[in-house]
Amino acid sequence: MVLRKNKLFVDFFNKFLELNTEVEAVIVSDSEGLIIAGEKRKDVDIELVSVLTSIVNPVLQRMRNEFSFKRFGNASFDTENHRLLFISVDEERILSLVLNNMASIEKLSPYGLFLAEKTAQILTAEEGDIIQISVPNFEYEAENVQRLKNQLYQMKLGTRGEYRFKFVILGDHEVGKTSINRRFVENKFTDDYRATIGLNVLTHTFEFFGNEIGVTLYDLGAQNYFRRFRKGYYTGAQAAFTVFDLTNRESFNNIKSWYKELKDFTSDEEIPIIIVGNKSDLSTERQVAYKEGVQLANELSEEEKIKLSYIETSALTGENVEDAFNLISYHYVMKSKEIEDERRHNILYEIMASIIRKKIVLTVSFITESTIWSPGLQMVTKIKSLGESSSVRDYEDEQVFQYPNGLILKQHLYSAIDDVSSSDGVFCIFDAIGKDHVDPQWKDMIIRIIKNVKDKGVVLIGIRALERSSWSDIIGELNVDEQLNQKPIELLFFRIGEDFQIDIFDQLRAMFSSIDDKY
Numbered sequence: 001m002v003l004r005k006n007k008l009f010v011d012f013f014n015k016f017l018e019l020n021t022e023v024e025a026v027i028v029s030d031s032e033g034l035i036i037a038g039e040k041r042k043d044v045d046i047e048l049v050s051v052l053t054s055i056v057n058p059v060l061q062r063m064r065n066e067f068s069f070k071r072f073g074n075a076s077f078d079t080e081n082h083r084l085l086f087i088s089v090d091e092e093r094i095l096s097l098v099l100n101n102m103a104s105i106e107k108l109s110p111y112g113l114f115l116a117e118k119t120a121q122i123l124t125a126e127e128g129d130i131i132q133i134s135v136p137n138f139e140y141e142a143e144n145v146q147r148l149k150n151q152l153y154q155m156k157l158g159t160r161g162e163y164r165f166k167f168v169i170l171g172d173h174e175v176g177k178t179s180i181n182r183r184f185v186e187n188k189f190t191d192d193y194r195a196t197i198g199l200n201v202l203t204h205t206f207e208f209f210g211n212e213i214g215v216t217l218y219d220l221g222a223q224n225y226f227r228r229f230r231k232g233y234y235t236g237a238q239a240a241f242t243v244f245d246l247t248n249r250e251s252f253n254n255i256k257s258w259y260k261e262l263k264d265f266t267s268d269e270e271i272p273i274i275i276v277g278n279k280s281d282l283s284t285e286r287q288v289a290y291k292e293g294v295q296l297a298n299e300l301s302e303e304e305k306i307k308l309s310y311i312e313t314s315a316l317t318g319e320n321v322e323d324a325f326n327l328i329s330y331h332y333v334m335k336s337k338e339i340e341d342e343r344r345h346n347i348l349y350e351i352m353a354s355i356i357r358k359k360i361v362l363t364v365s366f367i368t369e370s371t372i373w374s375p376g377l378q379m380v381t382k383i384k385s386l387g388e389s390s391s392v393r394d395y396e397d398e399q400v401f402q403y404p405n406g407l408i409l410k411q412h413l414y415s416a417i418d419d420v421s422s423s424d425g426v427f428c429i430f431d432a433i434g435k436d437h438v439d440p441q442w443k444d445m446i447i448r449i450i451k452n453v454k455d456k457g458v459v460l461i462g463i464r465a466l467e468r469s470s471w472s473d474i475i476g477e478l479n480v481d482e483q484l485n486q487k488p489i490e491l492l493f494f495r496i497g498e499d500f501q502i503d504i505f506d507q508l509r510a511m512f513s514s515i516d517d518k519y
Contacts, residue, residue, distance in 0.1 A: 272331030
């Protein structure tokens with residue numbers, strides 16, 4: 001496949017101009033001021049580009065003189081109608097942004113670093129290389145941190161689901177951060193080292209336990225100069241790699257500093273973190289023992305009261321690279337579940353507390369064929385705010401749990417379905433999977449529930465049924481309108497599919513809200 005660098009530049013710069021309306025032109029030029037690549041808005045005068053070209057060369061020379069290492073620098077200044085931002089790509093080439101006179105240099109500098117990194121990748125790319133030209137929206141991420149961090153966890157691990165998350169990869173120079181990314185995304189390794197210019201962003205989708213995991217990888221430049229920009233890149237991060245070189249003791253010693261920066265810039269959010277010891281293939285040059293990496297992870301875990309993991313990889317051979325990404329994905333999925341479960345639990349608790357403040361005692365009955373699978377009861381009993389319950393009755397077909405705040409939960413088997421006379425809410429589940437018709441006894445059981453539940457009670461009937469099942473036929477066979485006309489209660493049927501957790505939460509919230517509205 002022929003690598004068409006000109007087309008890459010055109011597509012990439014146009015994507016950037018679409019996202020950032022304050023930018024009027026993007027230009028890459030050499031040390032002589034000759035334009036290598038560039039794009040401008042249609043309404044921008046071509047003379048502006050000519051003026052910029054004449055300015056670039058002395059600015060580049062000044063940047064070289066000011067930066068003693070003569071490899072990287074940036075500068076900006078204003079003209080009457082425009083603001084100009086220059087960023088070194090390498091010793092010979094520079095990226096220039098022409099901005100309108102109201103544009104924010106502070107806002108656009110992170111984009112400039114990102115553009116410079118991608119420009120370097122395109123310029124040095126070889127046939128067969130894959131260059132991703134998507135442009136992240138840093139500002140959008142900053143405004144949507146909560147959305148990014150609290151994605152709904154709807155599936156059990158092992159059930160088909162889709163997850164999207166952002167994580168940052170940090171560590172010293174030359175530890176192999178970019179090589180790990182490239183091995184994972186492209187299954188390719190390169191011996192040529194080039195320091196990341198501030199930021200490299202890659203996206204990748206892969207399979208994990210039957211789930212589709214989509215990750216946005218933020219590979220952060222290690223230079224101290226970029227520290228002030230890195231804070232913006234950390235925004236919205238949901239997981240992190242901190243990478244060190246197993247053959248470089250100093251890079252291992254610096255892991256704590258990188259960890260501190262991560263914690264400082266993520267506002268102490270408890271995000272999953274994995275410490276990665278890279279270059280495990282260089283066994284004769286190893287300076288850090290495996291047990292030291294494990295010890296560091298355990299030490300930081302104990303200090304911060306969160307779980308850190310440790311893994312060793314080789315970007316050269318690919319050893320454990322995929323496992324490292326699988327491990328961070330597992331931690332992210334489980335952390336997302338924990339966060340989302342807590343959010344749901346708090347919602348249910350607040351509604352139940354409102355009911356109890358009005359009527360002192362709230363009694364809810366859960367009716368299932370077996371106590372092994374009672375998802376409604378199981379969701380409620382996991383609410384930490386309720387405290388510990390005491391079992392006040394434990395029969396073969398019925399259990400009763402009472403909580404200090406006045407909540408009483410009852411678990412009934414079908415054989416004890418009549419004992420709901422004290423219940424404000426009844427949550428009953430029938431299983432229709434594998435059945436062409438509903439069990440005739442179910443309608444009789446529903447009628448008995450209607451007859452025995454207290455007035456103003458709320459009854460939920462959940463039917464486990466496959467998507468291909470005819471829901472209208474099921475409801476038709478369980479029609480109890482005649483009985484409902486004789487008693488002032490609410491009754492609702494709902495389907496329980498394979499991915500039932502959100503359905504169960506929604507129905508519990510609806511039931512408790514309805515009870516709350518009645519008092």
